[in-house]
Amino acid sequence: MSYLAPPEFATRMVDAGAAKMTMSTRDTLIRSFMAGAILAMGAALAITVTVQTGNALLGAVLFPVGFCMLYLLGYDLLTGVFTLVPLALIDRRPGATFTGLLRNWGLVFVGNFAGAFMVAVLMAIIVTTGFATDPDEVGQRLGTIGESRTVGYAEFGASGMLTLFVRGVLCNWMVSTGVVGAMMSRTVGGKVIAMWMPVMLFFYMGFEHSIVNMFLFPAGLLLGGEFSVGDYLVWNEIPTVLGNLVGxxxxxxxMLYTTHVRTKDTSPKPIDVTKPGLEERVSVPVAK
Incomplete structure (x- = not known):
């Protein structure tokens, strides 16, 4: 069968977390760099479609193209390793340590940012014809996104920060469901469908994804957005990363580990009627 039952894919989640924790520095950086770049391309596609058609839903429907591609290619996002790598530590897998967990998260963050930033620079070149003209419609939209989702939150102080954090939580609840979705099937089609649905939801709802923002906000700064690097870090990236981790x-x-790997079985155990002394206590119905 193409579908894996929850106990099966939950075990694969732990296996994946253990493998990522012990992966070499070179491979971790390559895979995270490519993941950040491909996801940024998906975000660029979604924004371009939204601007050109005026239909935000269509942009959200197409955004998961990048997400599905990067996971089918075996690349890693910070949001995914937030979910998978700690399970190796909880399950006490050989070689799993807290230091290894922090190492993995740090390397993936650096790789994702480098990949997303590269695409931000390349897109800034495209929408300004090599910085020779003012930004086109897509470039202008990139600038306004950065402003509304940094200084826009700052205007509301603590309430804005809380809203930003909650959007980060809800985002990775959905995105990591997509990551797990790729483990539910053995077929490419099944993997894509399971990844597509929750990722489309997060993008259309405007939740905050730390790696998507590694593309949007540097691009906005390059294209004249009226916010600073400090605004980006304090009023978006750092709270979003924390929210993504929690979500x-x-x-x-x-939740999946607790209920499908460490299942608490409370069902009654079958009685072994072959043991001496139990025959008289077990009543067996006799057909008439």
Whole structure:
């Protein structure tokens, strides 16, 4: 069968987390760099479609193209390793340590940012004809996104920060569900469908994804957005990363691990009627 039952794919989640924790520095950086770049291309596609058609839903429907491609190619996002890698530590897999967990998260963050930033520079070149003209419609939209989702939150102080954090939580709840979705099937079609649905939801709902923002906000700064690097870090990236960590690990990784790997079985055990002394206590109905 192409579908894997929850206990099967939950075990694969732990296996994946253990493999990522012990992966070499070179491979971790390559895979995370390519993941950040491809996801940024998907975001660029979604924004271009939204601007050109005026239909935000269509942009959201197409955004998961990048997400599906990068996971089918075996690349890694920070949001995914937030969910999977801690499970190796909880399951006490050989070689799994807290230091290894932090190492993996740090390397993936660096790789994702480098890949997303590269695409931000390339897109800035495209929408300004090599910085020779003012940004086109897509470039202008990139600038306004950065402003509304940094200084826009800052205007509301603590309430804005709370809203930003919650959007980060809900985002990786959905994105990590997509990551796990890729493990539910053995076929490419099944993997794509399972990844597509939750990722489309997060993008259309405007939740905050730390790696997508690694593309959107540097691009906005390059294209004249009226916000600073400090605004980006304090009023978006850092709270979003923390929200993504809480959402992915708590509501996806930990829940699936707890109920499908460490299942608490409370069903009654069958009685062994072959043991001496039990025959008289077990009544067996007799057909008439």
């Amino acid at each position: 992915g690990f708590t509501f996806v990784g930990l």
